Amino acid sequence: MLKFTSSEIRDLFIAFVVISLCFGIANTGRDMAALMAILPMIMVGVGLGFILHELGHKFVSMKYGYWAEFKLWPQGLIFALITSFFGFVFAAPGAVYTYANYMTDEINGKISVAGPVVNIVLAALFFIVATLVYRSAFTSQTSLLIYQICALGYSINSFLAVFNLLPIGNLDGSKVLRWNVGIWIVTIAIAGIMTALPMTMGFEIMVRTVLGF
Template sequence: MNQLYFQEHTLQKHDGSFWHFSKREMNDLILATLAFGLALAFMRMGGIFTILSSGDSLLSVIITMLIWGILYILALGPAFIIHELAHKFLARHYGCWAEFRADPKGLKTGIIIAAILGIVFMAPGAVMVAGNISREQNGKIALVGPISNLILFGIGIVGGGLLLGITTNIFVNQFVIAWLWGNSILAAFNMIPYGPLDGRKVKNWSEPIFWIFMIFTLGLVYALLTSQFEPILQSISNLI
């Protein structure tokens, strides 16, 4: 997601380093990624009530959550971080100020929901953009986020297939699954034309482009649900 802030006065074109990250932005990205990983670990464990009823020792639970948390951060962290940075860098390309800001309330709520219900529904934050841009530029800044996830999805199909051809390790298998699901869902969810989500800005700019990407991203999710990509992954893995 990206959030645009219009100001009454004309903002100066950004002249700093294109690759600049402030200390606060780096801290917010790390905080949001770790919180996301913790929520996903709770989801994997089925929530705190499932954990309590399992009879496992506290040490065993901590180790298991740590393992899955790290795996999900490695698999889904790029989906989240690259999505946000895609917004940032295109906004910077247009001469805007742009930085990621975590939403502490959204992070806390997401972790609580994951801990209690065993599902992940989190608003980790957004890239804040300030500058004078057109509706088209705003739409493109929004669209580049889901596009980055589609690119990562394609990388996951090829790279995941090759990894599965090298090893049948359960963690590698779960890594590939998480990578594909994470990128497809993040792309489709952000294309919803509501509130601060990317889809609303894309639709305000171009309805045809909005519907192309909305249908395509939903199609990816459906294809994963119906195991349409399994033969493709298998064919790629057989190359090894």
């Protein structure tokens, strides 16, 4: 069973709010009206993507019998906020720290890959829901809102997956690559394709293609 400390819950909440704001700024620039309009939708995608990403790490860590706890990285939050004004987000607000006297590369790799895999699955689920509601979005405001949330949720989660799988610094990708090159290649390729598709062909065209429009 997952257990949380009060400081961990506080850190998760702060990181969630600030990262949501960062993605909102990256998508709207300095347009405050647009930011306020899009922020609740972004918070759904970031909320699920960020929180469940970290819980993925925590769950696998505790499955192996380790204590794991999310801790905020204030410098990372500040850097994320700065980069958001340039149209992208360096999303490193903190990390789940696993406390162990010794850990093999395999276990460390499995703990690390869990977070990006959660984001990949969430992006796929957002895409499926968007596809299901697309036709009714033309006549229903509720369906349109769901579709817009799913479009943002897909983009945010696919980006979080590919970003965290980069083999640099202390990101998940470095640990996954050290454990298993094949798994790293497959996961970052999937995340990369999922991220690139809406940038090159557009999210709506992706949905329409699946529906045969």
